Amino acid sequence: MTDQDKILSEVTQGDYKYGFFSDIETEIIDRGLNEAVIRTISEKKDEPDFMLEFRLDAFRRWQKMKMPDWAYLKIPPIDFQGISYYAAPKKKPELRSLDEVDPELLETFNKLGIPLEEQKHLAGVAVDAVLDSVSVKTTFKEVLAEQGIVFCSFSDAVREHPDLVRKYLGQAVPVADNFFAALNSAVFSDGSFCYIPRGVRCPMELSTYFRINSANTGQFERTLIVADDDSYVSYLEGCTAPMRDENQLHAAVVEIIALNRAEVKYSTVQNWYPGDKNGRGGIYNFVTKRGICRGESSKISWTQVETGSAITWKYPSCILIGNHSVGEFNSVAVTNNHQQADTGSKMIHIGKNTKSTIVSKGISAGKSNNSYRGLVKVMPGAENSRNFSQCDSLLLNDTCGAHTFPYIEVGNKSSIVEHEATTSKIGEDQIFYCNQRGIDTEKAISMIVNGYAKEVLNKLPMEFAVEAQKLLQISLEGSVG
C-alpha cells in the first residue's frame, strides 16, 4: 500500500473517501448577500478600488438576473440569502513559513494526499491550496518566480500584480456573462492566479486544490491564467468536500487567456461530495470555465474527469479568435445514484483556420442523469475551420439516463463540422467474459469503464491519471446488480 492509499483508507467514510470535517478555527461572516457583505469581503481582503467596483458592478447586474433553467437538471430552489459568503481559517495571517500554518490545516491536506511541505510533495507539481474562501499555501512560489512565473493566490495577485489582474480579469468571462458567473464576480473570495511570461515553458505542473470545509458556506473561487506569447503551462485542479446532509453551493469561474503561440492545458478531477445513495446532500456545482485563444496559433485544452457533485452545470469553452488557434475539450463524466450532470463544451470559431475537438464520454449508473450539451459555432469569417465532436454515452443499467444536446451553427462554406454520437449499454457478454477469467463483476466494470474512458484519461498528466482511474472505480462502487 502506498502512503496515499493508507491515508485514504484511514479516512474512509462510506463510499466517499474525503467526507471528513476538520475542526479548524474559522471566521465565518453572517449569512446573506447585499452590498454591505460585498464591501466587507473586499475590505477583509484589503482590495484596491477597482476590485470593489468590479464586485459591485457584478452584484448589481446579478440582482436583475434569473437562474438559468434550460439545463436538463432538476434544481431545487437555492436560498441565496441562506448562505455565508466568506469563511476563512482564523490563523491565516501572513505566513512566512509552514511552521506557522495551523497543524490541523496541514493535517487536512495531508489526509487528502496533498502534503503542503514542498520536500514531501510529488516532484514537479506546485500547489495552491484553497480551504473554504482563502488560499492557505502556495508551494514552489519562489522557484517559479526565478523564471518570472507568477503563481499565487488570487488575493496575493490583486495586491502584488494589480496591473495584470486588472488587465485580464473578466476578459474571458465578463461580469454579467451568466447568473452564476455574475454571482461569483460579486463575491469570489480567492482562487489561483498564474502568469507565464513570454517564451517561458513552465517547468512543473501547476495545481490548485480546493477544499470546502465549513457548513452553510458557499465556495466561490476564481482562477485566472494568462499565458503570454510562446509560453506553455499545464494546470491541474482538484477538489473535495465533507459529507453533509444539506447541499452546498459551489460557483467558480476559471478564465484562461492564451496569447500568440501560447499553449495552456487545463485538467480537472472534480470530486466534490456527490450526496448519499438516496440523493441527500452533495455539492451544487455551477461553474463557468472559458478560455480565449487570443493569439494566432495558440491552443487551449480542457480535460476533465467529473465524478462528484449532486448537480453539475459546466461547459468549459474556447473562443478561438487567433488565426490557426486550437481548442480541445476532453471529458469523462460519471454519474451514479441520484447525481445529475449537464455538461459539455462550447467552441466558438472566429479566426481563420481554427480547429476544435470535443470528446465527451458520459457514464451513467444508478438513477442518475447524465447529459452532454455542446455548441459549435463557426462565424462567417472563420474560414477553413474544423470541428470534430464525439459524444459517447455508456449506461450501466436501465434506471439511469443519458442525453445529448448538440447545437451546431456553421456560418461559412469552407468549414467542416463533424458530430458523432453513440450510446451503449455495458455488455453482459463482456462482464461474463471477465468473470470467466476469474475477475469479479465490480472489477470487470471498472476495467471496462476505464477502457471506455481511456482516450480522455490518457490526456491527463500522469499523477492525475492514476488518481482519476481510482476515482472512477470508487464512484461506481455498488453500481451493479
Add this chain to the structure above:
Amino acid sequence: MLSIKDLFVEVEGMEILKGINLVVKPGEIHAIMGPNGSGKSTLANVLAGKEEYTVTHGEVTYLGEDLLDMAPEERAQKGLFLSFQYPVEIPGVPMVNFLKTAVNEHRRSRGEKELTAGEFLKFMRTKMEMVDMHAQLTNRSVNEGFSGGEKKKNEIFQMALLEPRLAILDETDSGLDIDALKTVAHGVNALRNSGNATIVVTHYQRLLDYIVPDHVHVLYGGKIVKSAGKELAFELEEKGYDWIKKENGE
C-alpha cells in the same frame, strides 16, 4: 473431477438441455460432437455460470463441490476454463492489463502473492512462445479487431496463462488455419497432466487427430445420445448425423 447428473436447462423459457449425464475424471479428454443447435455451447456456458441459462433440474459436482452454487468468477478461480466459441471484444482494455488481472485474481484466490508487472511480463512471454502468440496482439485491446483465428488462439493463450484444472474448448478449432490448429493442439497437449481434464467441443475429426480423446459423446436434442471411444469421431466424420437422428426417432 466433474459429474453432471440429469441436467435440464432453459433459456428464455425454452428447454435446451434435457437430462445430461456426464462424468469426467482427472487426466481424461472428452470430445462432445453434435449437430448445430443441439446444445453444446449451452452446456459449456452453464458449466461456466452464464446467468441467462436457468437450471431447472439436476446437479453438477466439480472437485467435490456444488458447481451450480458458485459465482462464475469463483468457478474460474477454481480452475474451470471456457474457451469461448465467440470470444468477446473489450475495446480500450489492454490485453496485458486484462491478463495480469485475471492471473492475479486466480493467485489471490489461492492465497498466493500477486505478480508484479515485471514478473507477469516474464511469465507471459514464456506462454506466448508456447502458443506462438504475437506481441502485436498482446499490445492491443482485448480481442479488438482480432481475426477469427487470432481470437481462438488468444483463448488458448489465456488457458496457458491460467493453467486450468478443467478446460472446456468450445469449437476452438473453427476458424483456425492448419498451422494454427497444430500449434493450438500442441499447446493443449503441453498443458495436459494427470491432474487436469479437457472437454473438447468440435465438429471435425481433424482436431481429434492432435488432441486424442478418451471418450467421444454425441449431443443431440439436448441429450447425450451416444458415447464411445475415439473411433466414434471417425464414424461421424464419415456418415454424418443422419443415422443418429434416425436412431433417435426422426
